[in-house]
Amino acid sequence: MSSYLLEVRNLSTRFFTNQGTLHAVEDVSFNIRAGEIMGLVGESGSGKSVTGFSILGLIDKPGKITSGEIIFKGQDLSKLSPKELRHIQGNRIAMVFQDPMMTLNPVLRISEQMIEALQAHEKINYSNARNRARDVLGATGVPSPESRLDAYPHQLSGGMRQRVALAIAMLNKPDLIIADEPTTALDVSIQSQILAEVQGLVRASNMALIWITHDLSVVAGIADRLSVMYAGRIVENGGISEVLDNPRHPYTSGLIGSLPGNSAPGTRLQQIRGLAPNMFNPPKGCTFASRCDFATAECHNQPELMGTHAHAFRCFNPVGNPALTEQEIKP
Numbered sequence: 001m002s003s004y005l006l007e008v009r010n011l012s013t014r015f016f017t018n019q020g021t022l023h024a025v026e027d028v029s030f031n032i033r034a035g036e037i038m039g040l041v042g043e044s045g046s047g048k049s050v051t052g053f054s055i056l057g058l059i060d061k062p063g064k065i066t067s068g069e070i071i072f073k074g075q076d077l078s079k080l081s082p083k084e085l086r087h088i089q090g091n092r093i094a095m096v097f098q099d100p101m102m103t104l105n106p107v108l109r110i111s112e113q114m115i116e117a118l119q120a121h122e123k124i125n126y127s128n129a130r131n132r133a134r135d136v137l138g139a140t141g142v143p144s145p146e147s148r149l150d151a152y153p154h155q156l157s158g159g160m161r162q163r164v165a166l167a168i169a170m171l172n173k174p175d176l177i178i179a180d181e182p183t184t185a186l187d188v189s190i191q192s193q194i195l196a197e198v199q200g201l202v203r204a205s206n207m208a209l210i211w212i213t214h215d216l217s218v219v220a221g222i223a224d225r226l227s228v229m230y231a232g233r234i235v236e237n238g239g240i241s242e243v244l245d246n247p248r249h250p251y252t253s254g255l256i257g258s259l260p261g262n263s264a265p266g267t268r269l270q271q272i273r274g275l276a277p278n279m280f281n282p283p284k285g286c287t288f289a290s291r292c293d294f295a296t297a298e299c300h301n302q303p304e305l306m307g308t309h310a311h312a313f314r315c316f317n318p319v320g321n322p323a324l325t326e327q328e329i330k331p
């Protein structure tokens with residue numbers, strides 16, 4: 001069997017709407033091993049959440065997975081029946097939704113929701129379940145977890161709700177957690193802190209984690225791997241230091257350049273000019289070409305993702321130091 005826990009191969013997901021076909025996710029491929037943390041980074045609308053939903057089989061009409069394979073522990077999830085998928089959801093793969101209220105029931109206390117989640121999967125009595133719930137809450141950084149157990153979701157701040165949703169996702173020690181960062185602009189430093197806390201739990205139980213964010217700086221110091229999405233496609237992925245130290249795609253390089261720490265004090269932050277393409281009618285060639293300083297005639301074609309698991313990118317005119325990457329991608 002493959003050494004990967006999850007292999008996403010050439011996944012495409014589209015929405016067939018009244019306004020036309022929206023190409024939300026196009027030809028997305030990546031692999032993740034047990035115990036690894038992968039940051040999935042991209043701007044709003046780039047297809048991060050739809051990628052997560054697709055892995056979990058949660059794409060509903062008018063959406064559809066139009067091609068690709070999602071191999072989880074050797075089994076293609078895209079071929080399973082709804083019943084088989086439900087068993088894997090919440091048991092082996094858990095998702096923390098961008099809106100924590102999609103996970104949390106507003107009329108139940110946190111304790112009831114967590115105990116119910118535990119008892120749905122194993123025989124455990126009330127007081128043991130309550131203790132486990134409290135410990136997991138505490139480990140995700142919820143202060144005074146014992147008293148928070150008795151709270152209702154609306155009594156908690158956005159960051160606390162996200163922590164509770166993460167705690168629920170981790171209760172049954174799934175093999176993979178897909179955590180979508182809340183849109184309600186939480187402080188970047190709070191996000192990094194939550195991720196750092198979750199990292200400890202993930203490592204201790206050998207769980208794999210996909211952390212979805214629009215902000216590269218949240219995952220930069222914590223993830224093992226980084227996948228950068230742009231207009232429905234992964235434009236670059238690899239080990240975190242391979243990508244951050246030697247970005248090859250001009251979009252990734254622009255993202256790194258626009259991080260606050262990367263410009264001299266007093267200078268303006270670098271910005272990537274232009275707008276993302278219309279996903280109802282994406283260009284045939286490289287979707288970044290119209291914004292790219294390095295675009296050539298070749299970019300009217302669609303570049304494939306080239307390279308290896310260690311470092312791959314989708315670009316005809318990569319930036320950076322090719323010698324470095326060639327060393328890295330030698331088998």
Ligand SMILES: Nc1ncnc2c1ncn2[C@@H]1O[C@H](COP(=O)(O)OP(=O)(O)OP(=O)(O)O)[C@@H](O)[C@H]1O
Pocket residue numbers: 015017022023024042043044045046047048049050051062063098183214279
């Ligand atoms: N149910 C749906 N029906 C139609 N289009 C959808 C639906 N869900 C998502 N989309 C579209 O798919 C594209 C990708 O959306 P997605 O939610 O994955 O973006 P995202 O990267 O998660 O963005 P954000 O950072 O804002 O959460 C967007 O153009 C979005 O409008």
Ligand SMILES: [Mg+2]
Pocket residue numbers: 048049050098180
């Ligand atoms: Mg999203």
